[in-house]
Amino acid sequence: MDYSYDNVVPNFRLDGRLAILTGGSGGLAQVISRALLAQGADVALIDMNLERTQNAAKELLAWGHDTLKGKHESPVGQVSAWACNIGDAESVEATFTSINEHHNNIADLLINSAGYCENFPAEEYPAANAEGIMRANGLGAFFVSQSFARPLIQNNKKGLIILIGSMSGTIVNDPQPQAMYNMSKAGVIHLVRSLACEWAKYNIRVNTLSPGYILTPLTRNVISGHSEMKEAWESKIPQKRMAEPKEFVGSILYLASDTASSYTTGHNLVVDGGYECW
Ligand SMILES: NC(=O)c1ccc[n+]([C@@H]2O[C@H](COP(=O)([O-])OP(=O)(O)OC[C@H]3O[C@@H](n4cnc5c(N)ncnc54)[C@H](O)[C@@H]3O)[C@@H](O)[C@H]2O)c1
Numbered sequence: 001m002d003y004s005y006d007n008v009v010p011n012f013r014l015d016g017r018l019a020i021l022t023g024g025s026g027g028l029a030q031v032i033s034r035a036l037l038a039q040g041a042d043v044a045l046i047d048m049n050l051e052r053t054q055n056a057a058k059e060l061l062a063w064g065h066d067t068l069k070g071k072h073e074s075p076v077g078q079v080s081a082w083a084c085n086i087g088d089a090e091s092v093e094a095t096f097t098s099i100n101e102h103h104n105n106i107a108d109l110l111i112n113s114a115g116y117c118e119n120f121p122a123e124e125y126p127a128a129n130a131e132g133i134m135r136a137n138g139l140g141a142f143f144v145s146q147s148f149a150r151p152l153i154q155n156n157k158k159g160l161i162i163l164i165g166s167m168s169g170t171i172v173n174d175p176q177p178q179a180m181y182n183m184s185k186a187g188v189i190h191l192v193r194s195l196a197c198e199w200a201k202y203n204i205r206v207n208t209l210s211p212g213y214i215l216t217p218l219t220r221n222v223i224s225g226h227s228e229m230k231e232a233w234e235s236k237i238p239q240k241r242m243a244e245p246k247e248f249v250g251s252i253l254y255l256a257s258d259t260a261s262s263y264t265t266g267h268n269l270v271v272d273g274g275y276e277c278w
């Protein structure tokens, strides 16, 4: 047995890696992107609106230069910003090709954080909305995985995909009605299992990170003006509070690390303050 330091202690550095982070100007992405940069990765942010994404990229890089100076020997990574609707397969393919060309690398870490939630009673859910959310949250997760994996497979390079699911993929939230969001996230969790099995032979690991309630713009939309909603949610969480985005960084770095999670694929890592236990 090799008991050398490197064989025993996992390494969470991401030097030389090119990470693509969708939903790149969103609440969860703001902290995940900083963690990726801090660990040495180059980061390409994708979101719907170019200006917002460019602003997020500027803030990220400024944070990197202010905060990471002297923290590690490697220089602060490159950051880029891209506008793309992940529900549009052609646009996803073109964007991923441009990202790899721009960074002169093949992206080997994908974190799909793009997504949204909306509330309609199931019997009144408009068909166009149902299609829209399934396209973004469900098909979008598939399209970004395809465009990420193709060049890796062609170039025989290993890679890691983390699709952000939700506890809504395995439980039904209460009291807000969100059948299509729940269906989309259940789809993501099983998509991950399918891709993990198909792509293990290419050295591409695929996992889901499923958060519980996090304080971000997504949930603020739901609870703004409805403090009773937040109270109802928190009463059902054993830890009795919503999460902060920073509480997901450890899980992301665990799944992204080749040494810490080399034997983890097809997994749904639920981080929910204990919500699913009750
Ligand atoms: N906030 C929570 O409580 C919570 C809990 C569980 C899971 N999640 C999931 O975490 C992820 C991040 O959510 P967040 O809380 O940061 O929300 P957020 O609204 O702050 O960020 C989501 C981002 O995704 C982008 N986006 C939406 N549809 C897109 C599309 N079709 N193409 C490209 N970008 C798109 C939005 O513009 C937004 O910037 C989502 O997938 C969400 O479903 C959130």
Ligand SMILES: OC[C@@H](O)C(O)[C@H](O)CO
Pocket (backbone or CB within 6 Å): 117, 166, 167, 168, 173, 176, 178, 181, 211, 212, 213, 214, 218, 219, 222
């Ligand atoms: O289940 C937690 C999240 O997916 C999300 O915050 C919620 O479902 C929004 O209503």
